[in-house]
Amino acid sequence: MIIGALELDDRGGDEAAVARSAQPSPAQAAALYETYAGRLRRYVAFRVREPADVDDLTADVFRRAMTGPMPADPDAWPAWMFRVAHNAVVDHYRRQRFPDPIGLVVDRADDAPTLPDLAIRNEQVRAADAAMRTLPGRQRAAVYLRHYEGLEYAQVAAILGVPESTARSLVHRGLRSVARELDRREVR
Numbered sequence: 001m002i003i004g005a006l007e008l009d010d011r012g013g014d015e016a017a018v019a020r021s022a023q024p025s026p027a028q029a030a031a032l033y034e035t036y037a038g039r040l041r042r043y044v045a046f047r048v049r050e051p052a053d054v055d056d057l058t059a060d061v062f063r064r065a066m067t068g069p070m071p072a073d074p075d076a077w078p079a080w081m082f083r084v085a086h087n088a089v090v091d092h093y094r095r096q097r098f099p100d101p102i103g104l105v106v107d108r109a110d111d112a113p114t115l116p117d118l119a120i121r122n123e124q125v126r127a128a129d130a131a132m133r134t135l136p137g138r139q140r141a142a143v144y145l146r147h148y149e150g151l152e153y154a155q156v157a158a159i160l161g162v163p164e165s166t167a168r169s170l171v172h173r174g175l176r177s178v179a180r181e182l183d184r185r186e187v188r
Contacts, residue, residue: 022069029066036081037062043082047089057092061085131181138162139174146171 024032041058048054065084071077132140138160145156146167157167 024066024070028070029062032065032070032077032081033062036078040081040085043085044089048092053092057085057088061088064088127182127185128178131178131185134181135174135177139170139177142167142170143174143178147175 037058040061041054044057044061045051045054048057061081061084064087065081071080132143135143141160142156145151145159146153151159153164153167153171156171157164160167160170162170
């Protein structure tokens, strides 16, 4: 069966629902992009002030949509795509509102740092480590797993044995505390 430009499987029952709720096939992904790219780009552009961020966020919307399961009901696809776009915009503003103080000193590419640059960086890393040590155990573990190990929130949650929302909260609060501690020490 074809709905719009998107092909669906005609199998019935639960097997079809499972097959249709899986990740989109390459053909479905291309059709979704052709169908929604312009509309989603306009939506993101309306919500984001910086024109340079619009294309990046639009690409992120499609990356998120294509890596996760799609709704089995084709009538739900527009709402699903716009929900993914909304979440990408919200995440964009969260990143701006709560800067990542550890990201400022961890894994920064340096072409050929000078000795003073190395000394400053080492001091920043020591200050970040000292600020991390002031965190309670679960916050410290959550921030470490998320930012030093690069794990996704779902993985952090599974490791700590907490819901994903709790893992996000632990990381957020931990980063806020680290930022306050670094500000107190004036070492950023």
